[in-house]
Amino acid sequence: MFAMKSALHRPNTIERKHYIPSQKIAVSFHPHLLYAGTLRQTLKWQEERHSHNFLEILFIKSGSGVVIFGGRQEERSLEVKRGDIVIYNPNVSHYERSSTGDPLEMLFFGVRNIRLVGLPENHLISEGLSEVFHTNGQYEFFERIFSSLVSEIESDQIFSRELSESFTRMILIMILRLVSKDDDKYLKNNESFFKAKAYMDQHYLQIESLESLCNEVFISKFYLTHLFKKYLGKTPLQYIIQKKLDLAKMFLVESDMTIKDIAARCGYEDPNYFCKLFKKHEGITAMNYRKKTDAPEKKPPYMAKMYHRQH
Secondary structure (H helix, E strand, O other): OOOOHHHOOOOOOOOOOOOOOOOOEOEEEEEEEEEEEEEOOOOOOEOOOEOOOOEEEEEEEEOEEEEEEOOOOOOEEEEEEOOEEEEEOOOOOEEEEEOOOOOOEEEEEEEEEEEEOOOOOOOOOOOOOOOEEEOOOOHHHHHHHHHHHHHHHHHOOOOHHHHHHHHHHHHHHHHHHHHHHHOOOOOOEOHHHHHHHHHHHHHOOOOOOHHHHHHHHOOOHHHHHHHHHHHOOOOHHHHHHHHHHHHHHHHHHHOOOOHHHHHHHOOOOOHHHHHHHHHHHHOOOHHHHHHHHHOOOOOOOOOOOOEEOOO
16 A cells, blocks of 8 residues: 555554555546436336447346347347446447346446546446346445436536546446456556556655656666556656646736746746747747636536436
8 A cells, every 4th residue: 555654644543544545557538428317217218329439338227127228230239237337338239128026127327538548438347248237235335326417417516527437436446346346457557557657746846867767666667667558648748838838827817927937936037938838738838828717608517417218
């Protein structure tokens, strides 16, 4: 476990214990929820065959039936029942069909912006793994969180999107926990990456070179570069530059500091170099970025309403 002792505001005692969370799985989890909804029990119900370019998750609340994958010439079916989770990766043709005497009741959602190491964007499972997982004693948890997700979107209250995406993230992480219990190689632990990233997130303004960074985290330049390219798709120095530019953008929007002062606050003594770097990475000058964000913009709709699959 990698955790700095300074995080504790009081020492451990016999009566009081502190437990510090650590991150060991290389995932990028900032889900963008597209919709959530319900399917009520309907006799002789069958979905139309379809596919989509995002991830969709189903939870079988009650009933039984089958899910069918593939085109008409190469169909593959799996039985589903109460407590099952169904994972539809992007661009997978599929549909569901209720059993005759015990129709399906489902909760579901669609989501984007999921990235797991070794998998295409928005994929939750690798090819070859079953798309259906049983909740293994976790039925009440999943039923409660799925229901809370749907109810929250339907309520359309303030902070509904934030709460809904928190529920979505919780569901996805619990599904990954279920999957990883069955396949130890499904998710790769790499504490070295998170140790280095945690140090960089805290000290990126003080890091002078890749060599000095590697000396601090006790990782070779080659291995550190390999880890960052694998997990983030960029080098450590590119990551540091982006962190500095993100800070600069915050100053441009939220302060009246001059470009020269902002450059200095972000670790660039030469404002001309800073301006060139900003335009290279952001595609716009720092001054024009400030002007653009000063202008009022029309915000997109808050969130699409929940829809129901009804036939």
